Amino acid sequence: MSPPLFFFLLLLLLPFFSFYQRANGAYFKSLGVNFGQLGDDLPSASVSVSRLRHFRAGAVKIYDANPKILEALSHTRLPVSIMVPNELISSMAHNQSAADDWVGSNLLPFYPKARIRFLLVGNEILSDLSDNKTRFDLVPAMTRIHRSLKSRSIHKVKVGTTLAMDTLSVSFPPSSGAFRPDISKPVMEPLLEFLTRTRSYYFADAYPYFPWAADPTHIDLDYCLFRANSSKHYTDPGSNLTYTNLLDQQLDAVAFAMARLGFGSVKLAVAETGWPNAGDFGEIGANVYNAATYNRNLARRMRVRPPVGTPARPGAYMPVFLFALYNENRKPGPGTERHWGFLHPNGTSVYEVDLTGRRTEFGALPLPTNNEPYEGKVWCVAREEAAGNMTAVGDAVSYACGQGEGTCDEIQKGGKCYEPDTLVAHANYAFNSYWQQFRNSGGSCYFNGLAVRTNKDPSYGSCKFLAK
Numbered sequence: 502m503s504p505p506l507f508f509f510l511l512l513l514l515l516p517f518f519s520f521y522q523r524a525n526g527a528y529f530k531s532l533g534v535n536f537g538q539l540g541d542d543l544p545s546a547s548v549s550v551s552r553l554r555h556f557r558a559g560a561v562k563i564y565d566a567n568p569k570i571l572e573a574l575s576h577t578r579l580p581v582s583i584m585v586p587n588e589l590i591s592s593m594a595h596n597q598s599a600a601d602d603w604v605g606s607n608l609l610p611f612y613p614k615a616r617i618r619f620l621l622v623g624n625e626i627l628s629d630l631s632d633n634k635t636r637f638d639l640v641p642a643m644t645r646i647h648r649s650l651k652s653r654s655i656h657k658v659k660v661g662t663t664l665a666m667d668t669l670s671v672s673f674p675p676s677s678g679a680f681r682p683d684i685s686k687p688v689m690e691p692l693l694e695f696l697t698r699t700r701s702y703y704f705a706d707a708y709p710y711f712p713w714a715a716d717p718t719h720i721d722l723d724y725c726l727f728r729a730n731s732s733k734h735y736t737d738p739g740s741n742l743t744y745t746n747l748l749d750q751q752l753d754a755v756a757f758a759m760a761r762l763g764f765g766s767v768k769l770a771v772a773e774t775g776w777p778n779a780g781d782f783g784e785i786g787a788n789v790y791n792a793a794t795y796n797r798n799l800a801r802r803m804r805v806r807p808p809v810g811t812p813a814r815p816g817a818y819m820p821v822f823l824f825a826l827y828n829e830n831r832k833p834g835p836g837t838e839r840h841w842g843f844l845h846p847n848g849t850s851v852y853e854v855d856l857t858g859r860r861t862e863f864g865a866l867p868l869p870t871n872n873e874p875y876e877g878k879v880w881c882v883a884r885e886e887a888a889g890n891m892t893a894v895g896d897a898v899s900y901a902c903g904q905g906e907g908t909c910d911e912i913q914k915g916g917k918c919y920e921p922d923t924l925v926a927h928a929n930y931a932f933n934s935y936w937q938q939f940r941n942s943g944g945s946c947y948f949n950g951l952a953v954r955t956n957k958d959p960s961y962g963s964c965k966f967l968a969k
């Protein structure tokens with residue numbers, strides 16, 4: 502072969518070599534899935550694993566190192582991501598034996614028969630602003646875990662940690678992406694240095710749903726659902742890169758923030774993304790139609806080879822884990838929190854999805870009815886079923902009345918809502934009074950499932966239930 506021809510062929514092949522090198526053992530055939538277990542009615546590990554295979558999941562991520570799940574996964578070829586709980590980070594940071602013991606008792610019994618590929622140390626620990634101590638233990642704990650793995654010659658397991666979008670203080674335009682000043686120097690720099698040195702990934706939890714739900718008039722829904730036409734695309738004036746969807750925009754904000762600190766080559770993985778399929782009354786855009794559209798379009802996008810990457814990182818391969826396998830009924834907060842699954846706990850589908858992205862034809866979806874902001878008033882009252890557990894209602898009323906200003910004044914003797922003097926009537930008042938004060942600062946109308954939102958004014962006689 503003549504030298505020019507040889508070099509020509511080499512040039513042709515180079516992109517493929519670099520692609521497979523980047524993929525580096527953590528290459529998934531299709532979208533990964535988060536298997537959260539915060540439900541009291543979920544199927545067994547082995548049934549869940551068979552569901553994952555049925556959906557042709559490319560990988561699975563769990564929030565601990567549940568031995569039953571790892572055992573069930575041992576009989577599959579599914580790549581697995583496991584997690585060190587947040588509470589253990591500090592003890593590991595200062596104690597190599599603690600890290601060694603954790604690896605010895607949680608990972609070793611299942612490795613390599615379960616294809617554990619990622620070991621995530623902590624979940625979104627930099628989002629807990631009330632804890633400014635554990636964050637400094639994060640990288641030391643990751644370093645010890647990594648040392649533990651190396652000392653046992655385990656080289657296929659990458660060590661990382663998951664981070665929400667709130668690690669950024671600037672995310673728009675993406676080219677201005679920057680980490681929060683409180684963590685940039687003391688946490689992000691050593692973290693990115695660790696990820697570079699160990700060729701691991703920055704695991705981002707990125708949900709276009711949240712910025713859209715907070716500002717649906719300025720953010721286009723189609724742009725979030727990967728189906729905006731070119732008139733809705735966005736060109737970042739700082740980089741001249743054109744964005745076709747909000748997820749890319751979020752991921753590039755992270756990429757630019759990393760580059761700003763001099764770590765522009767750290768790989769990105771999406772640890773969580775998805776769209777809620779239902780929510781409380783008045784919660785915008787949480788429906789089966791949007792959830793199915795988001796996940797199906799993302800699956801199709803991730804299927805393209807070579808990978809699309811993002812505008813700032815064209816062609817980059819990114820492992821992606823959808824949230825979540827099941828709707829989880831024990832998650833606190835607004836109704837959306839309990840509705841991220843593509844399966845009901847009884848194993849039936851909330852909607853059809855093909856994680857390989859190959860399938861393009863699906864049955865008709867119910868049309869969305871809550872894609873516009875709800876403008877009417879909303880109250881929070883006790884559910885009918887609450888009457889079945891008076892102890893629980895009593896506890897919830899005591900909690901609500903202990904919060905805020907004069908929350909329960911009107912249900913004291915002589916107050917306008919004292920009559921009827923029943924626990925359920927008082928709960929209606931207390932739940933609403935609590936929620937109206939705290940709904941804008943993260944308070945939810947939930948009370949362990951005892952409360953529900955309504956658009957029917959519960960006021961009676963001279964007893965007025967306030968609502969915004």
Ligand SMILES: *[C@@H]1O[C@H](CO)[C@@H](O)[C@H](O)[C@H]1NC(C)=O
Nearest residue numbers: 592595596597598599600602
């Ligand atoms: C370090 O961890 C080991 C194993 O978990 C534990 O037995 C030991 O007490 C710890 N040492 C300190 C100083 O906390």
Ligand SMILES: *[C@@H]1O[C@H](CO)[C@@H](O)[C@H](O)[C@H]1NC(C)=O
Nearest residue numbers: 630631632633634637683687
């Ligand atoms: C940590 O938080 C406490 C209380 O919020 C504050 O007083 C302290 O200055 C903070 N320390 C650092 C290092 O940010």
Ligand SMILES: *[C@@H]1O[C@H](CO)[C@@H](O)[C@H](O)[C@H]1NC(C)=O
Nearest residue numbers: 721723729730731732733734
């Ligand atoms: C893009 O969508 C808008 C409405 O959403 C429509 O008016 C416009 O004609 C579309 N443009 C193209 C090129 O499809």
Ligand SMILES: *[C@@H]1O[C@H](CO)[C@@H](O)[C@H](O)[C@H]1NC(C)=O
Nearest residue numbers: 676736737738739740741742
């Ligand atoms: C973006 O494009 C415009 C027009 O082509 C050019 O003037 C400008 O310098 C570019 N900016 C960047 C950051 O590349």
Ligand SMILES: *[C@@H]1O[C@H](CO)[C@@H](O)[C@H](O)[C@H]1NC(C)=O
Nearest residue numbers: 844845846847848849850851
């Ligand atoms: C499964 O659960 C969903 C949601 O609760 C329900 O609508 C559906 O009827 C159930 N299906 C079966 C077969 O039990």
Ligand SMILES: *[C@@H]1O[C@H](CO)[C@@H](O)[C@H](O)[C@H]1NC(C)=O
Nearest residue numbers: 889890891892893894896949
């Ligand atoms: C009532 O609720 C409490 C939690 O507040 C729970 O511990 C208890 O088991 C419940 N009782 C019944 C009968 O459901």
